[in-house]
Amino acid sequence: MCGIVGCIGTQQAAPLLLEGLSRLEHRGYDSAGIAVLPPAAGSAPRIVKRAGRVRDLADALPKRFAGRVGVGHTRWATHGPATDANAHPHTDASGRVAVVHNGIIDNAAALRARLTDAGVELTSDTDTEALAHLIGRSGAETLEAKVADALSLVEGTWGIAVLHADFPDRIVIARNGSPLIIGVGEREMHVASDLAALVRYTTTVAHLADGEMATLTAGGFTTYRQDLSATATTPTHLDIEAAAFDAGEYDSYMLKEMFEQPAAAERVLSGRLDDRFGTAHLGGLGMDARETRAVRRVKILGCGSAYYVGQMGATLIEELVRIPADAEAASEFRYRDPVIEPDTLYVAISQSGETVDTLLAVQEIRRKGGRVVGLVNVVGSAIARECDGGIYLHAGPEVAVASTKALTTMFLGCALLALQLGRVRDLSVADGRRLIAGLQALPGQIQEVLDSEQELVPLAKRLAEAESLFFIGRVRGYPVAREGAQKFKEISYRHAEAYQTSELKHGPLALISPAVPTVAIVPADELVDRNVGALHEIAARGGPLVVVTHREVDLGDLEGREGVARIDVPRTERELDPILLTIPLQLLAYHAASHLGLDVDKPRNLAKSVTVE
Ligand code: G6P
Numbered sequence: 001m002c003g004i005v006g007c008i009g010t011q012q013a014a015p016l017l018l019e020g021l022s023r024l025e026h027r028g029y030d031s032a033g034i035a036v037l038p039p040a041a042g043s044a045p046r047i048v049k050r051a052g053r054v055r056d057l058a059d060a061l062p063k064r065f066a067g068r069v070g071v072g073h074t075r076w077a078t079h080g081p082a083t084d085a086n087a088h089p090h091t092d093a094s095g096r097v098a099v100v101h102n103g104i105i106d107n108a109a110a111l112r113a114r115l116t117d118a119g120v121e122l123t124s125d126t127d128t129e130a131l132a133h134l135i136g137r138s139g140a141e142t143l144e145a146k147v148a149d150a151l152s153l154v155e156g157t158w159g160i161a162v163l164h165a166d167f168p169d170r171i172v173i174a175r176n177g178s179p180l181i182i183g184v185g186e187r188e189m190h191v192a193s194d195l196a197a198l199v200r201y202t203t204t205v206a207h208l209a210d211g212e213m214a215t216l217t218a219g220g221f222t223t224y225r226q227d228l229s230a231t232a233t234t235p236t237h238l239d240i241e242a243a244a245f246d247a248g249e250y251d252s253y254m255l256k257e258m259f260e261q262p263a264a265a266e267r268v269l270s271g272r273l274d275d276r277f278g279t280a281h282l283g284g285l286g287m288d289a290r291e292t293r294a295v296r297r298v299k300i301l302g303c304g305s306a307y308y309v310g311q312m313g314a315t316l317i318e319e320l321v322r323i324p325a326d327a328e329a330a331s332e333f334r335y336r337d338p339v340i341e342p343d344t345l346y347v348a349i350s351q352s353g354e355t356v357d358t359l360l361a362v363q364e365i366r367r368k369g370g371r372v373v374g375l376v377n378v379v380g381s382a383i384a385r386e387c388d389g390g391i392y393l394h395a396g397p398e399v400a401v402a403s404t405k406a407l408t409t410m411f412l413g414c415a416l417l418a419l420q421l422g423r424v425r426d427l428s429v430a431d432g433r434r435l436i437a438g439l440q441a442l443p444g445q446i447q448e449v450l451d452s453e454q455e456l457v458p459l460a461k462r463l464a465e466a467e468s469l470f471f472i473g474r475v476r477g478y479p480v481a482r483e484g485a486q487k488f489k490e491i492s493y494r495h496a497e498a499y500q501t502s503e504l505k506h507g508p509l510a511l512i513s514p515a516v517p518t519v520a521i522v523p524a525d526e527l528v529d530r531n532v533g534a535l536h537e538i539a540a541r542g543g544p545l546v547v548v549t550h551r552e553v554d555l556g557d558l559e560g561r562e563g564v565a566r567i568d569v570p571r572t573e574r575e576l577d578p579i580l581l582t583i584p585l586q587l588l589a590y591h592a593a594s595h596l597g598l599d600v601d602k603p604r605n606l607a608k609s610v611t612v613e
Contacts, residue, residue: 009188353381
């Protein structure tokens with residue numbers, strides 16, 4: 001999704017901006033641009049912007065593009081197609097203002113009409129251009145006041161960075177719903193919408209809050225509200241290495257992040273398991289035993305993979321805690337005017353902590369007096385801050401659009417939550433300890449699955465040849481199938497559809513043929529016989545099968561049959577099965593996409609963190 005970078009200091013801005021933008025490429029975008037204030041006093045910003053990749057932009061830059069103050073942007077088209085004209089930065093009529101913007105201006109049509117009526121000639125289809133004109137037309141004296149003035153007319157969400165030829169010693173930024181992080185360097189200041197673009201220069205950062213603005217100069221920064229009254233913001237030092245954002249020896253971030261899963265799993269569990277009482281310690285939830293016991297229902301909200309893992313988590317919680325639990329797509333929740341119950345614990349799951357649909361769901365619940373806790377990876381992110389409490393996932397930076405290691409930690413976060421909720425109710429110490437032993441073994445078992453990577457490659461290649469495929473599973477296995485289909489379709493662009501195995505004969509069986517393979521999730525659980533029965537129905541219609549299962553499962557006369565392959569994962573406690581069953585599906589999707597020659601880290605049309613509705 002759209003990305004912002006900016007810098008002001010002693011170095012040439014253009015190379016820093018291009019480097020920063022390339023660090024944001026993983027977020028998904030379709031055009032890019034930069035604006036730099038030339039050194040000659042009073043010069044208007046020079047702008048180069050292009051539909052396409054950051055490297056197209058770099059190729060288009062003139063040899064001399066001097067200036068020590070600049071902003072840059074990667075755009076993901078919302079208002080108007082991906083064209084050079086619609087790319088950011090946008091300027092006002094005088095060309096003296098340059099604005100980059102993330103988010104959506106809801107009243108853009110009205111603002112654009114007002115500007116046109118006033119004789120302004122608009123040169124793009126974007127909402128952002130209106131904002132640039134409003135800043136340019138403001139009669140206020142300072143750049144800070146001009147930007148605040150313009151924003152007072154705007155409804156919607158924004159993270160913006162603004163340059164002005166008349167104020168060449170500063171960049172003014174503002175945030176409302178779209179993240180902006182200030183990076184404090186030596187005699188230079190940076191801004192970016194994502195940490196990934198800052199860590200090469202500095203790990204001393206300050207997060208701008210919603211409704212806040214800031215002025216960056218070469219020597220420092222000040223923060224203030226939109227009424228220009230000062231706010232106090234102290235930068236913090238992040239204990240993170242720039243290398244955490246590099247793919248290193250791996251061909252892609254996704255591959256690297258899949259192989260980081262054992263370590264990520266250890267981190268999320270670390271210090272949180274209590275074997276003595278067979279429970280979990282989650283101080284960040286901010287709930288005492290009485291409040292925990294008062295929870296009568298759990299509702300999990302997330303988008304995309306976070307929603308599917310939420311379904312896995314809800315099944316696990318209902319099984320262990322014996323209270324109703326379910327998951328819902330956060331993007332739908334808010335729009336059906338949900339009933340918010342005081343004894344329901346709402347759980348928001350998000351890697352980025354910035355997914356706007358999840359954030360708005362959190363705000364809706366809190367507005368109606370509900371209690372929300374977050375399972376969030378990015379520390380200090382909007383969702384983490386908005387929740388009443390939560391569990392940080394400690395997966396480390398996840399760059400690939402397709403979530404792998406964050407997803408694994410989300411599942412474990414749900415398991416920790418289940419332990420804590422269960423042990424204040426009827427979950428016995430013995431069952432608690434059984435789960436803890438299972439959790440402790442998981443990092444090693446995940447590694448075992450990853451070690452079998454090469455055996456999966458030929459299967460992945462075969463699946464990649466199909467135009468269309470099914471992923472099926474039941475109960476614990478169904479969200480696994482949904483997540484598997486999601487991964488497969490998002491990076492290989494093959495049509496992959498998830499179904500409950502039990503629903504197969506109520507529709508999809510009509511499509512089964514030798515050209516349509518099925519990936520079936522068949523753990524050695526109480527449903528194994530029924531699941532194997534469904535495999536026979538598929539095989540009888542010539543449908544190729546890849547069965548993700550346990551060694552103990554007997555596939556009968558399907559065993560060794562042409563067109564039938566099995567992938568065995570290690571046995572764990574049945575409630576924890578979903579996560580081990582998910583890992584081979586990541587590898588299948590990855591190798592299918594690689595076989596097709598696709599860029600697994602940057603799937604077309606998708607973004608890592610979706611900060612617009
Ligand atoms: C986007 C990404 C998905 C991700 C979802 C939720 O759709 O493409 O990979 O699962 O957002 O993101 P979050 O940061 O909230 O976990």
